[in-house]
Amino acid sequence: ALERTFSIIKPDATRRNLTGKIIAKFEDAGLRVIASKRIHMTRAQAEGFYAVHKERPFFGELVEQMIAEPVVVQVLEGENAILKNREIMGATNPANADTGTIRKEFALSIGENSVHGSDAPETAAEEIKFFFNDDEIVG
Numbered sequence: 001a002l003e004r005t006f007s008i009i010k011p012d013a014t015r016r017n018l019t020g021k022i023i024a025k026f027e028d029a030g031l032r033v034i035a036s037k038r039i040h041m042t043r044a045q046a047e048g049f050y051a052v053h054k055e056r057p058f059f060g061e062l063v064e065q066m067i068a069e070p071v072v073v074q075v076l077e078g079e080n081a082i083l084k085n086r087e088i089m090g091a092t093n094p095a096n097a098d099t100g101t102i103r104k105e106f107a108l109s110i111g112e113n114s115v116h117g118s119d120a121p122e123t124a125a126e127e128i129k130f131f132f133n134d135d136e137i138v139g
């Protein structure tokens with residue numbers, strides 16, 4: 001089915017000028033960028049977006065990393081976009097990521113892993129709404 005998913009190009013990647021190389025991976029796989037903006041996340045945004053992880057031991061470091069430098073938030077659209085994006089990203093820990101994936105090629109560590117992508121249809125819808133108004137998404 002035609003789906004939409006939410007993506008973040010994280011600070012470790014924007015800092016190393018990898019935005020275009022990462023978007024090329026999405027487009028080469030048939031995903032279309034139908035919304036995009038570069039933002040510097042506030043602490044409140046990062047804490048709210050990752051609220052599901054707030055009891056995890058890495059939460060503090062995760063928030064600090066996400067607000068350290070700008071990010072690029074995007075909506076990607078395509079056939080099976082949610083699963084497809086997860087395949088393009090590779091495993092959360094780059095040590096476990098397959099060859100050719102974004103995290104294998106670019107990620108520095110499990111925390112600085114270059115990209116975030118929604119893991120399911122419900123979270124995709126929530127995450128898109130967290131960062132985008134309807135009129136910012138042009139399919």
Ligand code: CMP
Pocket residue numbers: 053058062092110111112113115116117
């Ligand atoms: P992301 O998809 O953005 O969702 C939560 C993030 O927490 C995850 O990617 C990782 O970058 C980060 N993180 C840091 N440490 C861990 C860990 N031990 N397990 C899972 N995620 C971690």
